[in-house]
Every structure is written in C-alpha cells, then in structure tokens.
Amino acid sequence: MATKVLGVCGSMRVESYSGGAVRLALEAAREQGAETRLLNLREIKLPTYNPDEKAPEHEGLKMATDGVIWADAFLLASPDYHGSMSGAMKNFLDFYWEEFAGKLFGYVCASHEKGLTVMEQMRTSVRQCYGWSLPYGVSVYGEKDFNSSGEIVNAHVERRLRMLARDLVVYGSLIRSQFQADLADGAAETFAARYRA
Ligand SMILES: Cc1cc2nc3c(=O)[nH]c(=O)nc-3n(C[C@H](O)[C@H](O)[C@H](O)COP(=O)(O)O)c2cc1C
Secondary structure, eight states: OOOEEEEEEOOOOTTOHHHHHHHHHHHHHHHTTOEEEEEEHHHHOOOOOOTTSSSOSOHHHHHHHHHHHHOSEEEEEEEOBTTBOOHHHHHHHHTOSGGGTTOEEEEEEEOSSOOHHHHHHHHHHHHHTTOEEOSOOEEEOHHHHBOTTSOBOOHHHHHHHHHHHHHHHHHHHHHHHHHHHHHHOTTOOSGGGGGOO
C-alpha cells in the first residue's frame, strides 16, 4: 500500500519558501510511490486552539483532522520566526496528540540561518506525542535557493529535499506498519499498547 504523506505548510505568505520546499518534497514523495496531501495553514485558517472547545465547527479544522488521521507520515515545513516555528504551525500541532503516535515526521525550515532550533522545536512537540522523527531536516534560504519564479535553483538543497522525501516514504511505511501490527497484537509489550482501543 502506498505511504500516505501529509505536508503541512506553516507560513502565511503567498509566495512562501517553506511552501515551495514542501511542494517539491511532496512531488518527490509521489515519485517514490506515495500518496500526498498538502495542508496550507494560510488557506485553511485554523481557529486558535482552545482546550475548552476541542472540536469547533470549522471547515479548515475538519480538513486538517481528516488529513492528520489519513496520514502515515508528515512533512512539517515552517518559517523561522525568532528561532522558533511559526505560531500557525504550533497552533496546528496543539490540536492533535494521539493522532501523531507511531507516525514518522520530517522537517523543513525556511530560514536565513539553519533553522536548527525551529526543527528541534517541532521535533520536541512531535516526540511529546510519541511521534517518530527523521534524524535530520532540510533548511532553505529562500532568497538564495529559489529564483524569482519560486523554483529551487540550489541543486544541493533539491537533493536533500528529495532524500528527505525518500526517507519519509520508506521509513514512514516501516514505522507505521510495525505500529499497526503492535496495536493488533494484544500480547506484545510495546508503547503501542497505550493506544489500543
Ligand atoms: C517575524 C519574523 C521573524 C523572523 N525571525 C527570523 C529568525 O529568527 N531567523 C531567521 O533566520 N529568519 C527569520 N525571519 C525570516 C524568515 O524566516 C524568512 O523570511 C523565511 O524565508 C520565511 O519563510 P516563508 O517564505 O516560508 O514565509 C523572520 C521573519 C519574520 C517575519
């Protein structure tokens, strides 16, 4: 079965570099046999998460939740804002918890530095929800790595995005299928036991 990869773009900019990078990586994931979807947080305009109101009637939130449940693996792409992920990305992550368990995440950051603290924060949020993370991420420096038409012109960055996509598809499938087998196997002592219905 094809690995289902959900890309999430956490930039509010129309010509976002995070968006350009995640779109290229999703295309590469499709070349690896994956099915993909993209959640553009600029378009779906999630409400601010409020624990008192967990599932408000909201078209964008329904689309996000549907995608999160559908996905085997995630590609989170955020701009670097003050060394942190964007508020939009953090707000998206706040809506979910158990939905992330046993799924693999890859990270992209649009930054003028290397975006390491940004990706580290996304990784921390995901780990807190028992999601798995690829051990590396890809950062793009928009003004240098893209041309004025929004295409990536840095071959090294493009190679890394393709590698990220490949690894997400291959390891994402392995981790997801093992997690599902562990869920189904009532006897196994694994962290999946916590998530059995
Ligand atoms: C509020 C704000 C804070 C930013 N903080 C940083 C920063 O700490 N480090 C950095 O390298 N770039 C910083 N930037 C630059 C953005 O990360 C950069 O423009 C990035 O390409 C934006 O991503 P996007 O094109 O996907 O929106 C900041 C930009 C904004 C608007």
